[in-house]
Amino acid sequence: MNRTITSVELQKLLAQRQGLVVFDVRRKADYDADARKIAGAMWLDPEKVAQWSTALPHDKQVVVYCVRGGLVSGSVVDHLQSKGIKSRFIEGGFEAWKAAGGETVTK
Numbered sequence: 001m002n003r004t005i006t007s008v009e010l011q012k013l014l015a016q017r018q019g020l021v022v023f024d025v026r027r028k029a030d031y032d033a034d035a036r037k038i039a040g041a042m043w044l045d046p047e048k049v050a051q052w053s054t055a056l057p058h059d060k061q062v063v064v065y066c067v068r069g070g071l072v073s074g075s076v077v078d079h080l081q082s083k084g085i086k087s088r089f090i091e092g093g094f095e096a097w098k099a100a101g102g103e104t105v106t107k
Contacts, residue, residue: 003077005063005088007097007100013061014040020061025049026094027078028066038065038097046072049079056080062087069093
């Protein structure tokens with residue numbers, strides 16, 4: 001499975017109501033600094049991925065994002081894929097999502 005997904009691809013999947021879940025894995029300080037998130041996304045602490053990953057579904061796609069789609073979300077995807085969870089991160093992160101006109105909501 002690919003490690004990444006573009007904002008446009010994710011927007012299409014969300015519009016089609018595909019079986020996926022979206023998680024905001026920005027570091028706590030980054031999450032607290034921006035009052036917005038992707039609609040329907042739930043924040044999970046990336047530093048505790050080993051703890052919360054055990055409760056994730058294996059029958060759905062998991063998409064995660066951090067601020068810019070690099071180190072944080074990449075390391076979360078590495079961990080999830082090592083556990084057999086179908087997961088990808090948004091190329092360019094939350095910044096790319098906003099730039100592409102993706103829907104956001106206030107937390």
